[in-house]
Amino acid sequence: MPDGAQPVLDVRGLKTVFRTRGGLIHAVNDVSFSLRPGELLGVVGESGSGKSVTMMSLLGLLPSPPAQNAGGQVMFEGKDLLKVSASELRAVRGGRIGFIFQDPMTSLNPVFTVGYQIMEPLRKHMGLDKERARKRAAELLDLVGIPDAARRLKDYPHQFSGGMRQRVMIAIALACDPKVLIADEPTTALDVTIQAQILELVRDLRQKLGMAIVWITHDLGVIAGIADRVMVMYGGQVVEMAPVKELFARPRHPYTQALLQTIPSLHGPRGDRLRTIDGQPPILRKAPSACPFMSRCRHAVPMCGLENPARRTLTPGHDVACHRAEELAIVREVAHG
């Protein structure tokens, strides 16, 4: 982890809202993070916490309407991606920043061959001619571990299994040697054995290509395996951000803590009952004025209802947004003991 290097991607105070018939939905509230070169940032959080929306709004991929940017800046290569022109943004999409989507079954266009879909960004961003693009596409497929790559370029997505389709998605995202790769739950829809294959592949590729990666997932196990740093999101906000070991060892936010306890372990002692996080995720109808986790938090105090806790740095590299972060650290330590 090359500490202190200039971040490739720097997001500051990103806000995204959805204008719906039922009113505004504040899906992303003041999210900030930065991505250092070659780093893998894991993003976890429960469903609907705004992980996908955050990442998609970086590149303006949300349907608009209803989505709308409500503030913040996304610095990439010295430019604010929220302000650049449409054509500049398109040059970044797929060219400098690759994107892998969650569902490999539907994210590929069913009526075009896999080859065509891989070649598209190549021809667009790298200006390759058809032949060269095809060669490169075959290399890419080979790179992501699909055997007999040159022949399979002519196949359609439905002729691939889920795992292979996800590899194709990865190949598309990698096509133009992006500086940043954003992977939105790339393995959630896959079997564990296939997931293991993909994770192995990404580890490999990272070593080979050295790009910075944002990896969204639900699965703390995956995060533990591949992330350098972890960002925990809740209710459209970043509630905790820490290096991976630090986070698993010393989670500071009650949500992170609860999350770590809900998952049964494969090897550890088998508890009698699983810990749960009761209650509902917040409905993001209004701009947050209280801690979004308050209603489900076992440690909530009146203060939590009055003020949305700001993100602060607890120890270097470890940020939390909780009024009682310090106390809770101790509580947990005690509980562990």
Add this chain to the structure above:
Amino acid sequence: MTDAVTTTSARPPRNQWWDVWDQFKTHKGAMFGTVVFFAVIALIVLGPYIWAVDAKYINIRARDQGMSLTYPLGTDQLGRDMLARVIAGGKTTLAVGLAAMALSMLLGTLVGVLSGFFKRADGALMRLTDLFLALPLLPLLLLMVMLFREPLVMNFGPEMGIFILIVVAIAVTSWMNTARIVRGEVLTIKEREFVLAARSIGTPSRRIITRHILPSVMSPIMVSATLGIANAVITESALSFLGLGFPPDFPTWGRLLQDGMPYINLHPERVLWPALVLSALVLSVNYIGDGLRDALDPRIRGR
């Protein structure tokens, strides 16, 4: 640890149609359509009381009049009051449109659901549909009219008898598309997990159909139904044209259009008004269909 959504007391389940209406109200097009539709209905139902002129009364001395106070929409070539004829024609047209559409939907849905749901019936029913699709309409209608006109007229009187005949004739020749659409839809819905769930409960097929399948195919049916009304109305006018329709002195909008065509240059209003109300009817029904489709789907309703 309370639920984020808490309410005070348990309300008993309320009628689902209220929810439908609540959603329906929010659809601007549908509300517009409803207003127009009811305006047309009001014209037809209340019209005769407000404008108490006999649509069949011939005042030959006052023929071919333009629009005036005595004859708001003018008169036709025999001096019949056009407004009264439009009102009277609407009654038949609307009745034929609605009844034929309903019957056609019934047939189409029945065949579609049966062939989609029961694999064994599928082949035969789809061949039947092909057969009807490939049958030429005109001879079929001629035949139906020849075979059934007299008995129907004897049993139900000339107007009711022909009404039944026309409604049945239109329905019998127009259910096939609905059947195909419904079948396709049923085939996919049949594979959905909630149908499997119903099976695991032990719900017999017939109740699976009525409880789960039918409500789910409502929206394609709704769409065909709205198109069906327009289709029925237009077919009725074509039938009148071929002399198979209602007695000639019995106005329908289709017939008014037909009758007005030769005078289009001389008295364009004779075509204009029936065309206007006809379009208004079809258009409003279409918008209502749009609204209903949204309103009937709780998923959209929630948005």
Add this chain to the structure above:
Amino acid sequence: MADPVRKPLVEVDGLKMYFPITAGLFRRKVGDVKAVDDVSFTIYEGETLGLVGESGCGKSTCGRAVLRLYDPTAGSIRIDGTNIATMSQTMLRPMRPAMQMVFQDPQACLNARMTVASIISEPLDEHTKMSKAEKLARVYELMDAVGLNRDFANRYPHEFSGGQRQRIGIARALALNPKFIVCDEPIAALDVSIQAQVVNLLEDLQEKLGLTYLFISHDLSMVRHICDRVAVMYLGRIVEIAPRDTLYQAPLHPYTQALLSAVPEPDPDTETTRQRIILQGDVPSPSNPPKGCNFCTRCPKVMPICREIKPALVEVGPGHRAACHLLDNNTAATAGPTGGNEAPEHIQQGENA
């Protein structure tokens, strides 16, 4: 640990579920999708049997066939001693209340056009003659039991979170006081934080009502948590079945081993150091399984014999059975030269069973 005193509730023997593939001019049957191919297991009253395996290996089909949502190709299914494998649907109807199902996708398994109350009362409509008020009372009771606010009775499924929807599904399954519930990946579509709620609920209900579960999942850690015994399926066959702890501590089949090693652990320390077995390639098509062991195309320890002969499920420990030639070899190594000859016989038995 199968307690011999406990009464078996569900006995599945030699279950086969083939889906015909037709082709050609006259739609002749040209083959089968062998979704479930000769599966046998027993579930004892009050216990939870886990069924794990990769996507497409036939878990759901197996679960559905056990409930007779499919007509099995062969084999017997005994529930409480009655063989339902060949019973007609009308005869089966009175048995339905005893066996229910909870589905994988809580969104898809609830009719989006029905209110929660009507969804939960559907089984009551079908099998009881309760009055409207009684039904409503029972619905409220069930909603309480699964932890749903009574106010939600006349809402629609889409207005709920995934976990709540799954509760609705569970309430529906419980409506008729079943003995046996097939849970077909009840938590796969749920958020981690909600999975725990549902699993806890299932456990609580089991405790309270003495339910028996067939718990289908591919989340091995959750299976470990909830199940008493675990069966591992691969390509339509059970490759290993054992009491939970035995399986997790000493998996014998290479597939089980690979599966367990592929599960990421939420612990960065072990994760970075762990040795994984990464399987190569994809699961073969169930319509055209390999000639020998189904796993031979991906098995890291594949031997020539694996490509020729299907291994049979053999007892390797108390309540622990696995189907692998390696184990034959182990036994062969200990049992002497005759062991090698026994293997083919095993297979024949397995095939005929």
Add this chain to the structure above:
Amino acid sequence: MLTFAIRRILLAIPTLIFISLVLFLLLEAAPGDPLADMPLTIPPEVREKIRLAMGLGEPWYVRYVLWLNNFFVTEPLYWVDSVFGTDWAQGKQRILSYQTRSPVFDTISERLPQTLLVVGTGMLVGILIAIPIGVISAYRQYSWFDQLGTFISMIGFSIPTFVTGVVLIVIFAVWIPNSSPFWLPTIYDTTLRVQDWDSFIAQVRQMILPVTVLALYYAAQISRYMRSSMLDNLGQDYVRTARAKGLTEKVVVLIHVLRNSMIPVVTVITLLIPGVFTGAIITETIFKVNGIGQQLLLSLQGNDAPMVMTITFIFAVLIVAFNLIADVLYGLLDPRIRYD
């Protein structure tokens, strides 16, 4: 795919034979007499003789079998003869129309060109209008363009062609003086041969009105299908993927989404095509295009059973055939679908 097609064709044969029987019985049972057109001055005895000369004396099943034989054996022989100059038909009796006393196939082949030209162009123009309208309406859902499109297509759907046709005639041929270059002919000249630029222009001019009427009618329908299909596809995940690749909106919509949206629309259009062959009865009559549709109407009115039977049966064959083609096309367009 091939076996699928062959299977469907084999299945279609009994269906078609059955259809032909039903058609024949229908026509047989339908009221009406081929001699109705003749003046009342012709006495009954003469009429009876004429009827016998038409072959109406035979029982229906004999005539049915005769028709089947003629349709499936004799007529193809004649066709082969005319193409290869052979003489296999050996002057066998062909299917003769009651009205014209000439082989119905001659009439049909004489009329097919203008029907195909006019109705086909109408449909083509309709499609060409409908697709962009559908695409834009969907892409800008609920915009004024979309609302207007919906409105106009509903009008197009609800006003019968006999009204639109005459309105167009009144505007373009009556109100506009025929010295004006905007004046358009209302009577289709089927004898016009396109030889040079002038006759080409004349042909185009005389096609404008009927084609417009038909195009409006088809466009109204197809644009609706197009719109809903586009809407379905615009919400799909792969659209987002395409955008994430940095493709321009034009490429995303016109290549990725359109290609997918066209799949159901193409099949809808395929199913509309048999209608092109039978023509558009009302439009053909209004503009005197005198194609197959007008012939069918005339024959129906004149109770010309052999003509009606043959045309409707060909129509039935076309429907069955195009259903098959639609399915095959679906398979070709959508690589996910493989019939076997």
Add this chain to the structure above:
Amino acid sequence: ERGADGHVNVIYWQAPSILNPYLSGGTKDVESSSLVIEPLARHDQTGAMVPWLVEDIPTLDNGGLAEDLKSITWKIKPGLLWSDGTPFTSADVVFTYDYCTHPEGGCAQSAKFEGVSAVEALDDLTVKISFADAKPNPYLPFVGAQSPIIQKAQFADCMGTKAPECTSANFGPIGTGPFKVVEFKTNDVISLEANPNYRDPAKPRFATMTFKGGGDAEGAGRAVLETGEFDYAWNLQLAPSVIDQMAAAGKGQAVSAFGTLVERIEVNLTNPSPSLPEGERSTTKHPHPFLSDINVRKALSMAIDRELLVEVGYGRAGRPTCDLVPGPEVYAAKNTSCFAQDIAGANKLLDDAGWVKGGDGIRAKDGVKLSMVYQTSTNAVRQDFQALIKQWWSEIGVAAELKNVSASVFFGGDPGSPDTFQKFYADVEMYANNFDGTDPEAYLSAYTCNKIPRPESQWQGENINRVCDPAYDAMVAELGRTADLEKRRELAVKMNNYLTVDNHYIIGLVDRGRVSAHSNSLGGVVLNTWDSELWNAADWYRVK
């Protein structure tokens, strides 16, 4: 000079389907073929006979007609050529006779040759027609557009059952007329060009003609009168106001002429009640419950305002009539007694006859209600008439249920259909009929007992009203024996009056003329209702 005036466009809204009138009796076919093939003699616009391919009209005076009325001899003009250049001879005339009377040919015009025992060629230019019995009206064969001469050479192989198979001959007959067929598209269009061998070297003035068919009367009228695309449009059955409005465009004019076509109401003298067993409905077994009463029939007639009907329906193309035979001049009865509408009188008549109005305004006597079914074919003007008449009848306490039947069914003789005009399963029905040429004998002879349509005759027969009176049959027989024109006239008028004003079996409404239209630039049009409208197309010219 031939061909100097270029091209002419004619539109018939009923498209010709064949150019051989012997295989089709349809007006459209007869008239279109009259441009190409011609009869020996024609009627002119006054109904007078004019020699066409012959020197003169054979009469008793010039000896062409035998004294015993048993033969007639036609002398063909010398030097006539077919359009293919071969000479026209008496052999062609004889052939035409053989062609039409072939027993298996199904000739549509065989009635024209009824009673003919032989047709012989005395020499190349002389044809003698012999009749079995004395024929007071021998001018039927080969006179008028219905029986033109066809070329022997062309049709020699088309006799009998082969007739329909000769498509090229049927579609392109070789003739002596002013035009010859270039291309015939059945039910669509005929392209014609001037006949190079036409007998008058200066004619026809048009080099080419397009004869377009199809559409409707409205469109045809519009094409001539409003858009100016066509020069001549046939039979504009349109409301007068519509025609006037079209004519106002100033591109052409409507012309009209009268013939023998009478729109009438036929009264059913037998009971059509559906409650009767099939086979007895509308047969003489059961007389009509109330229409057998002459007072009712008379009242029905009196209630009608014929002038108004004319005004509404036909304008210049119609005039009121009470008669069955409105022309030609010599035979016309010219009754006018019914012209004035007399509702009060009709009411009184019915009152006196004991028909009393019930609570619903409908008269009844002895439980028999004056409530009837009034049918006609589908046609806009007829439907208007129905509506009007229904209202007038309601004013005299007679209820009418209107019914319209598609013309193809109504006029089709299908014995299986309940809706034909012959079966007459209605109380009154309305249609128009006329007779060929100028002699009404055959027309008036229809109302004899043996011509009543009945199940045994497959419902064939022309006595639609089911009139059966020996006295009338006797008059028919007498007419068949009478050759003297004055006596024939008297008898015909008597018979006409018997059917109409005396007994009101037939309620004449409108003497329907023909309205056709031609453009202002088309000269020489003489509308002729006694023959083909296009009879003098050779004389047409372009107004410069």
